[in-house]
Amino acid sequence: MNALNHYAGLFGCLLLLIALPLVHVRCPRFDRRVVSITIFAMLSFAVLPINSLPVIAYVRGVTADLSITSVFLLSIFIAGAYTGNRYFALPEKHRLHRILMLAGLILYPMALGLSPWDSYGMGYGGVGFALILPVLFVGLIIRRSWMVLLVLSCSILAYLAGLLESTNLWDYLIDIWLFLYVSVSAIWRLLSRLCRNRSMI
Amino acid sequence: MNPTDRQLSVFFLLVAVILSSVFIARWLHQPERLFIISEPGSQNVGGGAFFHEQFISFGKTPETHASSIARRADGKLIAVWFAGSEEGAEDVVIAGTVIDPVSRTISPSRILATVSGTGTATWRYIRKLGNPVIHSLPDGRLMMVYVSVSFGGWAASSLNIRFSDDLGQTWSPPRRLVTTPSLNISTLVRGVPIDFDNGDVGLPVYHEFLGKFAELLILDRNGIVRDKHRISWGRETIQPAIAPLSARHAVTMLRDSSEVDRRVKASRSNNAGQTWSVPSSLSLPNPNSAVALHRIDGHRLVAIFNDHREERHDLSMAYSPDAGRSWRVFHRLEYEPIAKERVESTFSYPSLIRDQRGDFHLTYTWKKRRIKHVHFNLVWLEQKI
Numbered sequence: 276m277n278a279l280n281h282y283a284g285l286f287g288c289l290l291l292l293i294a295l296p297l298v299h300v301r302c303p304r305f306d307r308r309v310v311s312i313t314i315f316a317m318l319s320f321a322v323l324p325i326n327s328l329p330v331i332a333y334v335r336g337v338t339a340d341l342s343i344t345s346v347f348l349l350s351i352f353i354a355g356a357y358t359g360n361r362y363f364a365l366p367e368k369h370r371l372h373r374i375l376m377l378a379g380l381i382l383y384p385m386a387l388g389l390s391p392w393d394s395y396g397m398g399y400g401g402v403g404f405a406l407i408l409p410v411l412f413v414g415l416i417i418r419r420s421w422m423v424l425l426v427l428s429c430s431i432l433a434y435l436a437g438l439l440e441s442t443n444l445w446d447y448l449i450d451i452w453l454f455l456y457v458s459v460s461a462i463w464r465l466l467s468r469l470c471r472n473r474s475m476i
Numbered sequence: 477m478n479p480t481d482r483q484l485s486v487f488f489l490l491v492a493v494i495l496s497s498v499f500i501a502r503w504l505h506q507p508e509r510l511f512i513i514s515e516p517g518s519q520n521v522g523g524g525a526f527f528h529e530q531f532i533s534f535g536k537t538p539e540t541h542a543s544s545i546a547r548r549a550d551g552k553l554i555a556v557w558f559a560g561s562e563e564g565a566e567d568v569v570i571a572g573t574v575i576d577p578v579s580r581t582i583s584p585s586r587i588l589a590t591v592s593g594t595g596t597a598t599w600r601y602i603r604k605l606g607n608p609v610i611h612s613l614p615d616g617r618l619m620m621v622y623v624s625v626s627f628g629g630w631a632a633s634s635l636n637i638r639f640s641d642d643l644g645q646t647w648s649p650p651r652r653l654v655t656t657p658s659l660n661i662s663t664l665v666r667g668v669p670i671d672f673d674n675g676d677v678g679l680p681v682y683h684e685f686l687g688k689f690a691e692l693l694i695l696d697r698n699g700i701v702r703d704k705h706r707i708s709w710g711r712e713t714i715q716p717a718i719a720p721l722s723a724r725h726a727v728t729m730l731r732d733s734s735e736v737d738r739r740v741k742a743s744r745s746n747n748a749g750q751t752w753s754v755p756s757s758l759s760l761p762n763p764n765s766a767v768a769l770h771r772i773d774g775h776r777l778v779a780i781f782n783d784h785r786e787e788r789h790d791l792s793m794a795y796s797p798d799a800g801r802s803w804r805v806f807h808r809l810e811y812e813p814i815a816k817e818r819v820e821s822t823f824s825y826p827s828l829i830r831d832q833r834g835d836f837h838l839t840y841t842w843k844k845r846r847i848k849h850v851h852f853n854l855v856w857l858e859q860k861i
Contacts, residue, residue, distance in 0.1 A: 336601030336626035388687020405499035
């Protein structure tokens with residue numbers, strides 16, 4: 276546990292602060308100048324001190340540390356907003372979303388005490404992940420999901436390096452905000468597909 | 477498959493093999509933890525019975541609550557609690573005092589943690605502080621864990637940990653413990669921690685968000701979370717008080733948060749706290765309040781609890797000769813008729829330990845305004861039970 280944990284935690288919150296307005300900036304029309312100004316403005320806002328703590332520390336108080344997967348996805352999103360490139364192919368992105376949604380459905384209800392078994396405890400070094408990870412990796416290799424494999428590998432390596440305050444692998448792979456985001460996206464996609472099918476009929 | 481795909485496949489396969497090997501190696505090298513059973517000292521043999529009580533906080537703040545006591549390596553005791561204008565207020569601090577069990581002198585209370593100090597050290601906004609727990613580690617250091625909240629009520633609690641190498645004179649900066657995946661909220665402490673033979677510490681914790689349940693958090697000697705084991709689940713049992721009976725066996729008493737049964741619950745472990753039996757009701761009533769538990773010797777236990785199903789106006793002592801299966805109330809510590817202002821007649825949150833000589837030390841909240849310390853020896857206890 277050291278300052279690196281705090282920097283990593285604050286960095287995730289900083290990316291979230293920057294990404295939130297970019298969602299709106301990016302939608303109508305991509306403009307690198309607007310993106311740059313937005314990033315600069317949010318950076319300045321994030322380090323603004325209030326009662327001896329920067330704004331970003333207040334954000335961290337509410338959001339808690341984001342997972343490395345979130346940090347990775349937010350970085351890709353911000354880089355994409357700036358350059359105009361898409362770094363994550365849609366089918367791969369949706370595959371990652373499905374994996375995260377499944378993981379969240381296993382993790383959160385049990386961790387909140389809805390079962391006698393706590394799936395969160397597995398993240399402290401139980402044999403479960405040692406068995407699940409190779410199967411997941413082989414499945415993703417067969418489907419050539421290189422970006423998903425890269426995200427997962429980075430998250431696991433960050434866990435082994437102890438980058439965040441947490442000593443639990445789950446906290447590096449997923450966080451509640453990411454789970455909510457992928458769940459809402461999945462429901463939105465499903466509804467859109469249903470509407471499309473109905474209009475075709 | 478094109479050459480790039482082939483290279484990537486080999487690369488990620490290698491990554492998978494390496495990561496799995498690391499996880500398997502870690503799993504295989506997980507230490508087997510056994511409870512340390514502290515045997516009572518022998519200095520009291522032949523001595524007379526005594527029971528002594530005194531206040532250790534003096535009502536300087538309108539509200540004082542949730543004390544915890546630990547024996548220091550020098551034989552003195554250190555007690556901590558939270559104090560402020562009212563529970564949940566921003567001015568609440570963690571305060572503490574040192575008690576000399578021989579001369580029974582009490583040092584002036586000191587502030588050990590504040591909202592702003594915790595926020596600055598953990599690099600996050602903190603709104604309020606709550607329950608502290610203090611524990612003396614086998615190597616003589618003191619460990620203090622306390623609750624903090626950034627937003628919302630106690631259901632949004634997180635834990636912070638500090639250590640002291642000099643008997644509580646100075647403390648390390650507070651560090652956040654990450655214990656849940658959902659915003660790291662909903663973990664609180666109350667019960668006395670237990671020691672394992674490999675140096676790890678078992679910290680009894682509980683959750684109050686959607687579920688109300690108890691867990692045993694495993695910390696290593698540096699306060700790093702290494703594991704956790706579920707004691708109960710659902711929405712009924714919190715604030716575990718654990719008493720190890722042998723290296724592998726332990727019993728825990730749980731506060732009953734249900735509106736139905738209102739009796740103290742108990743759960744048992746026969747594998748050093750890794751798994752626990754489904755909590756069952758004991759004969760002792762419980763008005764949704766914390767219980768303290770300690771082993772006397774063998775399978776004999778003593779518990780401090782509120783002897784009423786609705787109110788906390790009666791604080792009593794109970795004895796079990798059979799590892800917590802049957803209980804008999806043998807002494808009433810406090811009693812007051814239920815006042816209109818209920819807080820005026822409440823006695824709650826007991827914390828019970830034994831010192832090096834085998835004497836018992838109990839602290840509890842007295843009418844939410846003061847902390848009382850009760851010191852009694854085994855001879856007194858044997859006479860009473």
